[in-house]
Amino acid sequence: MAQPRSLFEKIWDRHSITTNEAGQSLLFIDRHFCHELSFHAFNMLHDNNRTVRHPERTFAIPDHYTPTTGLDDSDYVDTDTKALVQNLISNAELNKLNLFGLGDERRGIIHVVGPEQGITQPGTIIVCGDSHTSTHGALGALAFGIGASDVSHVLATQTLWQPKPKSMRVTVTGKRPTGVTAKDVILTIIGHIGAAGGTGHVIEYVGPAIQELSVDQRLTVCNMSIEAGARAGMIAPDDTTYNYLRGRPFAPQGDNWERAEEYWRSLPTDEDATFDREETLDAASIEPMVTWGTSPEDVLPIGGAIPDPAQETDPKRQDALNRKMDYMGLIPGQPILDIKVDRVFIGSCTNSRIEDLRDAASILNGRTARIPAIIVPGSGLIRAQAEQEGLDKIFESAGVEWRPAAGCSMCIGVNGDFVKNEERCASTSNRNFEGRQGRGARTHLVSPAMAAAAAVTGHFTDVRKMEKN
Amino acid sequence: MEPFTCFTAVAVPMDQDNIDTDQILPARHLMMPRDERYGGYVFKDLRLDRDGNEIDTFILNQEGFRPSRIIVAAHNFGCGSSREGAVFTLVDAGFRAIIATSFGDIFYNNSFNNGLLPVALPEEIVQLLRQQLHQGDGAEVTVDLEAQTVTGPDRSVYPFEIDAHRRNRLLKGLDAVGYTLQYEDDITRFERRYSEDAPWELSAVQQ
Numbered sequence: 001m002a003q004p005r006s007l008f009e010k011i012w013d014r015h016s017i018t019t020n021e022a023g024q025s026l027l028f029i030d031r032h033f034c035h036e037l038s039f040h041a042f043n044m045l046h047d048n049n050r051t052v053r054h055p056e057r058t059f060a061i062p063d064h065y066t067p068t069t070g071l072d073d074s075d076y077v078d079t080d081t082k083a084l085v086q087n088l089i090s091n092a093e094l095n096k097l098n099l100f101g102l103g104d105e106r107r108g109i110i111h112v113v114g115p116e117q118g119i120t121q122p123g124t125i126i127v128c129g130d131s132h133t134s135t136h137g138a139l140g141a142l143a144f145g146i147g148a149s150d151v152s153h154v155l156a157t158q159t160l161w162q163p164k165p166k167s168m169r170v171t172v173t174g175k176r177p178t179g180v181t182a183k184d185v186i187l188t189i190i191g192h193i194g195a196a197g198g199t200g201h202v203i204e205y206v207g208p209a210i211q212e213l214s215v216d217q218r219l220t221v222c223n224m225s226i227e228a229g230a231r232a233g234m235i236a237p238d239d240t241t242y243n244y245l246r247g248r249p250f251a252p253q254g255d256n257w258e259r260a261e262e263y264w265r266s267l268p269t270d271e272d273a274t275f276d277r278e279e280t281l282d283a284a285s286i287e288p289m290v291t292w293g294t295s296p297e298d299v300l301p302i303g304g305a306i307p308d309p310a311q312e313t314d315p316k317r318q319d320a321l322n323r324k325m326d327y328m329g330l331i332p333g334q335p336i337l338d339i340k341v342d343r344v345f346i347g348s349c350t351n352s353r354i355e356d357l358r359d360a361a362s363i364l365n366g367r368t369a370r371i372p373a374i375i376v377p378g379s380g381l382i383r384a385q386a387e388q389e390g391l392d393k394i395f396e397s398a399g400v401e402w403r404p405a406a407g408c409s410m411c412i413g414v415n416g417d418f419v420k421n422e423e424r425c426a427s428t429s430n431r432n433f434e435g436r437q438g439r440g441a442r443t444h445l446v447s448p449a450m451a452a453a454a455a456v457t458g459h460f461t462d463v464r465k466m467e468k469n
Numbered sequence: 470m471e472p473f474t475c476f477t478a479v480a481v482p483m484d485q486d487n488i489d490t491d492q493i494l495p496a497r498h499l500m501m502p503r504d505e506r507y508g509g510y511v512f513k514d515l516r517l518d519r520d521g522n523e524i525d526t527f528i529l530n531q532e533g534f535r536p537s538r539i540i541v542a543a544h545n546f547g548c549g550s551s552r553e554g555a556v557f558t559l560v561d562a563g564f565r566a567i568i569a570t571s572f573g574d575i576f577y578n579n580s581f582n583n584g585l586l587p588v589a590l591p592e593e594i595v596q597l598l599r600q601q602l603h604q605g606d607g608a609e610v611t612v613d614l615e616a617q618t619v620t621g622p623d624r625s626v627y628p629f630e631i632d633a634h635r636r637n638r639l640l641k642g643l644d645a646v647g648y649t650l651q652y653e654d655d656i657t658r659f660e661r662r663y664s665e666d667a668p669w670e671l672s673a674v675q676q
Contacts, residue, residue: 017659018652022634026652028659030670037499040553050646065500098674118673131551131575145575147553149582149645156646159656163632167572175470195487198547199571229548231574249673256669263667272527295487316484318541323485412496421519433491433549448524 004270007236008167011254011267015125017159024161025371030124032058032154032392033110034097036065036084038129041151042091050156052095059119060092061100063109065415068376070353075405075456077416078453095155108379108406111135113347116379117220118248122237122264131155132349132430134225140237140246140267142202145226166276168201169269171314172209174284181466182217183351183428183447185209186224187289191299193279198230201277204269205235209283213252215244216355223350224430227296231409236268247344257409284310288463290336291432291445293324298432300336302462306333327434328442329422336460339444342423342457344400345437346448348411351428354385357449361391363452364398365469373455374417376409400455413438426454470643471584473614476565478538480610480622481528482599488542489549490576494558496550507554508561533606541598541610542569547576547587556583566612568619570595581635582645586614588629599619614640 005013016025034041038060045052052058056067062085067075076082085102092099100107106117111132114120122140127133130153136143150160170189190197203225205218215222218235225233242261245251252260287301300306309321309332327333330339346352346360360375375395376381383406386392395402403409410417413436419425421440428451432443446454453461498510515527523530529537540546540559545570547555556579559567566586580587590598601607601622608622614636619627638645649656664671 018655020634022632022637023636024632026649026655028656028663037552041502043503048644048646056671078502121670125668129551129553131549133551147549147551147552147556147575147579147582150578153646153649157649157656159649159652159658161634161645161649163634195548196571199545199574226549229545229573252669252672256672260667260669263669296491297487320485333504355617414496414499431489431491433489436491439495439497439514439519 005270006167006269006273006275007140007204007234007267008142008272011123012164012372014123020161024163026159026161027125029127029154029158029160030057031119031126033114033126033128034058034060034151035063035130036088038148038151039084039087039091040148041129041155042102044149044152045155052097052155053158054093055096055345055404056098058155059098059100060088061107061110061113062088062102064408064412066407068405068406068407068409070419071405081415091180103118105380105384108377108382109248109352109408111223112378112382115139115215116248116381118245118251121245121251121260122241123267127160131226132223134231134233135223135349137225137232137234138215138222139241140234140264142232143235144231166201167281168198168203168230168277169275170203170205171207171278171280172205172281172283173207174209174282176209176283176286179288179449180286181447181449182213182220184286184289186221187296187299187445188286189281190224190228190296192281193228195295195297196229198225198228201230202232202234203228203230205233210235211238214355215240216353219353220350224296225348227430237264241435248292288447288450290450290460292328292336294327294431294432296430296433296445298324302336302460304336306330306332306334306336307447313415329424336421337462338459340459341371341426341454343371343419343425344369344451345410345425345427345429346373346451347376347378347409348429349378349408350430351448352376352382354382356428357382357386357391360448360452362468363449363456363463363466364400365394367398367456369399369455370458371455374403374410376403377406382406410437412436413441419443426460428453470644473565473584473586473639475613475615476613477609477611478565479491479534479536479607480602481534481537481540482539482541482602483528483542484599486544487548488546490547490555490573491549492553493547493555495551499552499554503557506561507558508563511558511562533582536607538563538565539610539612540564541595542567543595544570546572548573551575553579553582556580556585562583566633568595568598568610581639584639584642586612586639588612588619590619590627590629592629
């Protein structure tokens with residue numbers, strides 16, 4: 001009998017063209033996404049007089065620098081960002097790539113659009129010059145972020161050399177309590193294994209609490225794999241996956257679908273396959289989570305209190321804690337529930353899908369935001385869907401700003417949407433690094449419902465104690 | 470790409486864990502073309518305040534460490550985003566090697582594409598190196614890629630592991646695409662077989 005293999009190993013083996021003397025595999029890349037910051041890679045390609053080997057396998061979608069208030073010239077924060085967006089469009093046209101350009105309703109955040117369009121499929125290898133490419137693993141793909149030189153390599157050869165990563169299986173048993181979301185699950189996992197816990201590994205998430213997640217929720221989990229240090233996170237394809245994909249524009253149709261599904265059904269990890277590392281968590285013990293520091297591993301349940309550096313015996317850890325406390329403007333021992341929030345951001349490749357918006361709306365409905373809050377849809381199609389469901393009306397009557405144009409927005413703060421110095425933001429994004437949302441910005445990562453609750457009360461609030469409307 | 474064989478320089482200890490790529494190069498500087506010098510932006514928000522004045526407590530602003538061209542960091546250096554600008558800015562600022570207990574995977578990969586050598590060593594050695602560097606200004610460290618060793622300020626020698634392919638590319642300063650194109654026949658053969666095996670795979674893409 002053939003050796004039992006994991007989902008990851010099956011995809012790896014199928015895409016390995018050859019191996020070199022150092023044991024690295026030359027992997028074939030099925031799909032490549034590029035955005036405005038891929039300009040370095042296009043320059044490298046053109047400077048070396050090289051061409052794109054498979055233009056049909058690359059999708060260009062501007063998302064980082066596009067404004068969210070609209071797409072007129074006056075919406076751009078400056079002419080440089082507009083030029084960068086135009087540069088991507090020119091490169092896409094010059095190289096005959098698939099392009100979801102500015103007027104295209106399908107345009108949005110790459111990691112939202114890929115799955116939404118059915119470009120992301122089980123068993124594929126997907127790369128992009130963006131670390132949150134791990135998102136696509138939610139559909140059973142092997143997907144990881146790469147730097148500009150590697151992007152250029154993929155454009156020229158449709159391949160990448162990679163040493164085989166180690167494998168980790170994270171099992172989430174039990175059932176999520178009401179009010180606990182996929183975001184809380186992944187924040188808990190990161191808190192548990194640490195920001196470097198997954199370094200050098202590909203994570204497969206398994207267990208009943210993972211299986212019962214919708215695709216939108218699975219995308220949130222896999223999205224933040226990189227915040228645990230793992231380059232890729234994956235969830236085995238199942239009926240939830242196939243029901244999601246069927247009929248999407250870039251998914252196979254007719255006979256092709258039948259053959260594809262037959263292959264996809266062979267992908268899940270074999271029963272006796274082994275992993276380099278195993279971790280297990282019980283979903284029933286997970287609570288709504290809030291990050292308090294400057295690494296995603298600095299995370300606590302909503303009922304928790306800020307750690308006290310004075311109680312830390314290791315001087316290096318004490319220094320680090322003091323630094324975080326200082327940057328975040330927090331008081332040792334302060335209950336998270338007492339932390340006042342200045343601003344709310346709901347959006348990003350982590351939490352800007354229709355289910356995220358519905359979650360936020362269920363809290364905002366019939367209530368009023370006390371602090372400035374913006375909601376940015378993940379794609380033009382999600383915007384249309386949300387408006388069809390009347391979510392925009394709920395947001396507007398709550399006094400929350402509903403932005404018409406999709407994009408990365410305040411997660412990375414390079415399009416003009418940023419958090420001011422020393423301002424405290426409850427954010428549904430993925431990174432609470434120093435300066436991530438703007439210089440001096442104080443980011444707390446939370447779920448969409450928790451962000452909405454903070455908008456309503458002006459401080460962190462246990463969403464389990466608020467009635468959903 | 471500048472080849473890397475053996476390099477000796479003043480080294481700076483950076484004690485913080487999880488120095489992410491946003492610390493190394495803030496996102497607002499990602500738009501610069503590569504032919505602009507990135508060096509002035511390295512650790513920008515750790516190094517300079519809002520008015521552009523040096524922050525005294527930041528170690529690279531301290532006299533003895535200004536000439537540093539090697540960093541001895543802690544855990545998970547370069548975690549976070551995939552921005553190769555984080556490597557551009559270190560290289561342009563003159564850094565040729567980073568020693569740490571672990572690195573962000575993407576940063577680690579990007580380093581080899583720019584002649585920057587990331588060296589992973591066990592925690593007790595990295596800690597000891599940082600301790601020794603903190604003691605005296607201007608202490609030097611040697612990173613020898615050919616011998617796969619690091620020599621500390623006290624002349625102690627520590628071996629390190631590195632993937633042979635990456636080592637070879639760095640030693641010769643090889644262009645990655647040029648290397649891969651030697652395998653073009655294999656790639657073409659693979660592609661033919663792949664499209665026969667999985668005809669559905671691109672069926673909806675080729676419009």
